[in-house]
Amino acid sequence: MQMPYVHIELLEGRTDEQKQGLMRDVVDAVVKNANVSKESVHVILNEISKQHLTKNGEFIGEKA
Numbered sequence: 001m002q003m004p005y006v007h008i009e010l011l012e013g014r015t016d017e018q019k020q021g022l023m024r025d026v027v028d029a030v031v032k033n034a035n036v037s038k039e040s041v042h043v044i045l046n047e048i049s050k051q052h053l054t055k056n057g058e059f060i061g062e063k064a
Contacts, residue, residue: 003040004030011060012047019045 006026010019023043030041050061 002036003042004034004036005042005044006030008043008045010045010047011053012049 008022008026010022014022023045026043027038027041030036031038051059053060
C-alpha cells in the first residue's frame with residue numbers, strides 16, 4: 001500500500017493546537033477517501049513567515 005504524503009503550506013500565526021487539529025483532520029480525510037491506514041499517512045506542514053511572502057508586490061507582514 002502506498003504511503004500518502006500531504007504537504008500543507010500555511011502562513012505563520014496559528015497556535016500549536018490549531019495546527020495539530022488541522023493535521024488530524026487531514027489524516028482522517030485521507031484515510032476516509034484514499035483507502036489507506038492512518039499509520040501510513042504523513043502530513044508535512046510548512047509555516048511561511050509573513051516577511052517571506054508578497055501579494056501584489058507588497059509584503060504580507062507590512063499589513064499585519
